[in-house]
Structure formats: C-alpha cells, structure tokens
Amino acid sequence: MTYQAIMFDIDGTLTNSQPVYTTVMRAVLKEFGRDFSDDDAQLTFPMAAEQALAHLGIEADEVDRFQVRYEAVMADHFTDIKLFPGIETMMAQLPSDVKLGIVTSQRRNEMDTVMAPHAPVMAHMDVTIGADDTPKRKPDPLPLLTALKRVNVTPENALFVGDSLSDEKTAAAANVDFGLAGWGMDPNASHQTVAHHFEHPADIAALYH
Incomplete structure (x- = not known):
C-alpha cells in the first residue's frame, strides 16, 4: 500500500537522542540525590516524561522542579542531538x-x-x-x-x-x-x-x- x-x-x-537524554538525566538526577544507570536510560527513554519520573522515584511534588532543571540542562545539549x-x-x-x-x-x-x-x-x-x-x-x-x-x-x-x-x-x-x-x-x-x-x-x- x-x-x-x-x-x-x-x-x-x-x-x-538517547545518548544526550542519558547525559542530561544523569546530571539532573544527581542533583536530586539519585543515580541513573544505563539500564534506567534504556528503560525510561521510550516512556512519557511523567511515567519515566514516576519509575525513577521522583515524587509528584518534585516533578515541576525536575522538569525545569531538565529543560535547562538539556538546552545546553540540543546541538549534540x-x-x-x-x-x-x-x-x-x-x-x-x-x-x-x-x-x-x-x-x-x-x-x-x-x-x-x-x-x-x-x-x-x-x-x-x-x-x-x-x-x-x-x-x-x-x-x-x-x-x-x-x-x-x-x-x-x-x-x-x-x-x-x-x-x-x-x-x-x-x-x-x-x-x-x-x-x-x-x-x-x-x-x-x-x-x-x-x-x-x-x-x-x-x-x-
């Protein structure tokens, strides 16, 4: 057809974009006191943001702050994608x-x-x-x-x-x-x-x- x-x-x-996603998520999660393994990256990359953050243990009241930091750090890496x-x-x-x-x-x-x-x-x-x-x-x-x-x-x-x-x-x-x-x-x-x-x-x- x-x-x-x-x-x-x-x-x-x-x-x-997965390599850049992994770099940015690892940096931001470190600010939140959490690790981010290669397995985490592989698993969460296809997920919607809310689903990924819930899987990674980001509490609901932290999501907005996390998104702000993620977007700020990602802004420095867009040209790497x-x-x-x-x-x-x-x-x-x-x-x-x-x-x-x-x-x-x-x-x-x-x-x-x-x-x-x-x-x-x-x-x-x-x-x-x-x-x-x-x-x-x-x-x-x-x-x-x-x-x-x-x-x-x-x-x-x-x-x-x-x-x-x-x-x-x-x-x-x-x-x-x-x-x-x-x-x-x-x-x-x-x-x-x-x-x-x-x-x-x-x-x-x-x-x-």
Missing part, C-alpha cells in the same frame, strides 16, 4: 504529494529547538504536533488523529513511524498502520501490531518505488 500521509515520532525515530543516518535522504525521496508530519511527546518549544538545526527535514513537514498542542498525549490517539485531520487524510490511508511501544499503541488506537523504526527501536519492547519493520530509513521511501 502507498500511503497518503506519513507521520513520524522524533526521539529514537528521526533523532538519535543528531539525525539518524539516512533520514534527510529519505525525506527528499518521498513523493511530493505525500503529506508528512511529526507527532511527538516533546513540548513544542523543545521540538522546535531540537529540530531547528535540521531545516531540510522540517521543510518537508506539513504538520507538527507537540505534547502541548492537544489535551491528551501519546499513546492516546488524539495527537495522531489531530495531525491527520489537519492534512485531510483518513487514518486508513496513513502510516505512523515510531520506535516504541507507546508509538505502536498510538497507531493502533487511531486505526493507523504502524511502521517500526528498527534503527532506534527499544530492544526490550515486544512489538505485536507492526505493518512494516523498517531496518533503514531508505526502506520507507522504497514503499513508493
């Missing part, structure tokens, strides 16, 4: 009439800052939905459905590409085919509802050739 729209997650799908190899080429190879977009759990200011150095990729985007653009976040289907509504494409004619179980659940709840980004996938996740398992970004463009 050739899709009329493809929506993308950012972290672990477009950008190889790189696209996965092949992303920019893949975007350029997709047909011009395919609607492209981003659906992410990042807040809009973070999304805009992370993707600012990657103008050639962002130039292809017809819609971007961040965590503060809808009242509910992934894995609720609302962000993905909102993006598709804005580009006037029905769910059955769309593909959502992501790397996590949360992305898979989002696609399933929205009745959208899910494409697993194998280059960034969580190795501990047990994916069940996958229409396409992409080993390289070029595999996405190959759907149209």
Whole structure:
C-alpha cells in the first residue's frame, strides 16, 4: 500500500537522542540525590516524561522542579542531538504529494529547538504536533488523529513511524498502520501490531518505488 500521509515520532525515530537524554538525566538526577544507570536510560527513554519520573522515584511534588532543571540542562545539549543516518535522504525521496508530519511527546518549544538545526527535514513537514498542542498525549490517539485531520487524510490511508511501544499503541488506537523504526527501536519492547519493520530509513521511501 502507498500511503497518503506519513507521520513520524522524533526521539529514537528521526533523532538519535538517547545518548544526550542519558547525559542530561544523569546530571539532573544527581542533583536530586539519585543515580541513573544505563539500564534506567534504556528503560525510561521510550516512556512519557511523567511515567519515566514516576519509575525513577521522583515524587509528584518534585516533578515541576525536575522538569525545569531538565529543560535547562538539556538546552545546553540540543546541538549534540543528531539525525539518524539516512533520514534527510529519505525525506527528499518521498513523493511530493505525500503529506508528512511529526507527532511527538516533546513540548513544542523543545521540538522546535531540537529540530531547528535540521531545516531540510522540517521543510518537508506539513504538520507538527507537540505534547502541548492537544489535551491528551501519546499513546492516546488524539495527537495522531489531530495531525491527520489537519492534512485531510483518513487514518486508513496513513502510516505512523515510531520506535516504541507507546508509538505502536498510538497507531493502533487511531486505526493507523504502524511502521517500526528498527534503527532506534527499544530492544526490550515486544512489538505485536507492526505493518512494516523498517531496518533503514531508505526502506520507507522504497514503499513508493
């Protein structure tokens, strides 16, 4: 099937952000008197922020303070976040009439800052939905459905590409085919509802050739 729209997650799908996430989380958690192991990083990276902080033992009344510190430290590392190899080429190879977009759990200011150095990729985007653009976040289907509504494409004619179980659940709840980004996938996740398992970004463009 050739899709009329493809929506993308950012972290672990477009950008190889886990190394920077690990560095920043380790620094901020140290301020809160907590350690952050490589296993913690692997486990919490695909999670929504609230879920990750709860898993790490950050109390509810500490979450806002933690988020402020996290965003402040991350601001010094945004330029260290790189696209996965092949992303920019893949975007350029997709047909011009395919609607492209981003659906992410990042807040809009973070999304805009992370993707600012990657103008050639962002130039292809017809819609971007961040965590503060809808009242509910992934894995609720609302962000993905909102993006598709804005580009006037029905769910059955769309593909959502992501790397996590949360992305898979989002696609399933929205009745959208899910494409697993194998280059960034969580190795501990047990994916069940996958229409396409992409080993390289070029595999996405190959759907149209």
